[in-house]
Amino acid sequence: MLIIPAENAVNWKHPPWVTLGLMLSCILVSLFYQGGDSRKLEQAVDTYMDSGLPALEGPAYEDYLQRKIRFDGEEDRVFELRQFQKLREDDEEFWLSVSLLMDREFYQYLLQNREVIWAPAERRHWLEQRSLIEETYIQRLSAQQLGLIPAQLSLYTLITYQFLHGGWGHIVGNLLFLFLLGFTVEKALGPGRYLLAYLLCGALSGVVFTLFSPGSHVPLVGASGSISGLMGMYVAIYGLKKIRFFYFIGVYFNYFRAPALAILPVWLGKEIYDYWYAGATGIAYMAHAGGLLAGAGLVWLLGKSWLQVREEFFEPEEDEKDERFTAGYAQAMASLGRMDFDLARRQFEALRGNYPDRPILLEHLYHLAKLRPDLPEYRNRTRELMNDALSRRQPEQMISVWQEYLSKGEGHNPLAAEDHNRVLFASLKQHDLKAAEKAFERLRGADDPLLTAEACRLLAEEFEKLQMAPKARHYRQLLQAG
Known part of the structure; x- marks a missing residue:
């Protein structure tokens, strides 16, 4: 199920420059910084196989997964165990090596239990070869350097992880939602406050993820926490006002109108439900939930001060106005402010005669009547x-x-x-x-x-x-x- 707000259209006369800049930054980071990851990983796998480590770590990994299933109750790892066993049976050494190398929790398990797992000679060989691979290749991967690792949390990674992604499918999906939500929130808050709020939501999302994954060595990457923050800000900005949402269920899609805030618990409930019941999907559900709460909370707490929505946000779109309409509309609104309702009605009627496609004018006339x-x-x-x-x-x-x-x-x-x-x-x-x-x-x-x-x-x-x-x-x- 997918539900996203679809209340506004982009005003290309005033482009959402910060949103476009964030999107471009993620793309450039993926191309020029993360672009070398595949080469480093290939070199790491080649060195790993040449060193004979798969034969050492393979049995230990199978035992590790069985312990996770049997003693820690991680039933969702049964599929992972079967997949690994099939790789061993089919002698798929390359993909088997990738699995062993990139499971960061398994690497920590080996470090802590190597005295028990191997004899002294094997242990020395493993430590020498594995340390070389880690220092030369693995620790130089983008996710290890700038991703958010709960066990090694630092302030700068709370920002940098938001610009890293796990592949082109990941980045395209995130940037699509960033654009759909970002241009409206940027218009509401203004470029500077929007950028700060976006980064702060991502940082708070990372903190929530860390609280629910204490001691984890698996790096978190992606802008989805920040984008969830935009979703929270979006609905908090509109509050109880009914806005249009697009929904997609299976192959069916349509639009509906609902109070904006009514959708927040739906989004939040879905992320919490998936966290407990969806199994090992690789998706940081609690980071999403943290972003939603952070975005809505920032607007509620600071909506009358630092994050106050700009007055012109709820007015008719600027690209639908010309100077004559702007002046006439301002005069009619001034008459309303003075409670000169007869004059305001005549002014709105005159405007509607020249601009019959402006629904806001009919709404004013209706309320006056x-x-x-x-x-x-x-x-x-x-x-x-x-x-x-x-x-x-x-x-x-x-x-x-x-x-x-x-x-x-x-x-x-x-x-x-x-x-x-x-x-x-x-x-x-x-x-x-x-x-x-x-x-x-x-x-x-x-x-x-x-x-x-x-x-x-x-x-x-x-x-x-x-x-x-x-x-x-x-x-x-x-x-x-x-």
């Missing part, structure tokens, strides 16, 4: 806003506006049957049967037999699909009675 729910203008603006929401494929907003009108304006100027019928159709598509039934009752009272009969039939069919026989029977009876 709502001040007098007894006048027909409120009903007219409600219809306009409902139609606008439907045209922008936001049925939840249309239903919400309709419900608000029922409580404030329906008693003065009732909506037409067509209005209730549109709400009924939208509610059925959203599987909001409660709203659909409410719209049907309003439709019945609007005295339109044809629309009422069709709506009754649709409700009966929907309840039959859901196997809700009493409800279906009720609407079938109404249909026959009509």
Whole structure:
């Protein structure tokens, strides 16, 4: 399951330079710094095989895995043991050597237990050859030098590990999410504060990972902790405001709208669940969880001071404005501030005549009309806003506006049957049967037999699909009675 926010589009007139710079930095590090890792690893494996160490370490590794499974309860390593045994059976010495060399916890196990595992002559040979390989090749790998190793935690690796990656699949996936989230958060916070917050989230994510992996010698690399921080900041910036999310489940994908903060526990719960139940996947789930909490926490704690969202972030997009619109919009907002509602309404109407594609103007006019729910203008603006929401494929907003009108304006100027019928159709598509039934009752009272009969039939069919026989029977009876 994948859920990512998709509320904004990139404004290329004001590119997200810091986000693009972070992406470029990761790519350059991968190309020019990590690019030599494969050559060093190949040399290490060649030296390792030539020294005869696979024959020494192979039996010890099999015993090590069996102990982990039997005594430490690491059942997820059964597959790892079987895979290693198959490599030995197939005489795949190269990949067997890679497995032995790159298991850092196994290397620590050998250092601590070499007195027990081997006789003195074998022990001297192993220590001499293994130390040479470690110093010459392994310790010069990028992950060993600048990755975050919990057992050797240092301040600088809390930053440097964020720019390292474990391969092109890893980096492409991370940079895609960095771009999708980063341009919005950068716009909200401004370049400087955004960069500092991004790095701080990555550092705090690394600290959480270390707390859950104390003493581990396996290096953590990648920007996913920092990106999780962006996810936390993103939803905290919007708070309870409903925004659009993209979701992907299996082969199905779509969009939905929800309060931004409602998704935070979903993301957090998934990472914690995977940490306990997903097994040995090589994914740092608790680093992700730490990043989510760090990002949201920073905005909540510092959102009114250092990390305050810029005022223009929630205003209409700058690339949709020209000077005349900017000046006119500012004048209308000033009139609102002075509570000169009649003047503000005229100004917004004039702006809407010149800029009919700006939804924000209709929303202002709707809220102004709502001040007098007894006048027909409120009903007219409600219809306009409902139609606008439907045209922008936001049925939840249309239903919400309709419900608000029922409580404030329906008693003065009732909506037409067509209005209730549109709400009924939208509610059925959203599987909001409660709203659909409410719209049907309003439709019945609007005295339109044809629309009422069709709506009754649709409700009966929907309840039959859901196997809700009493409800279906009720609407079938109404249909026959009509």
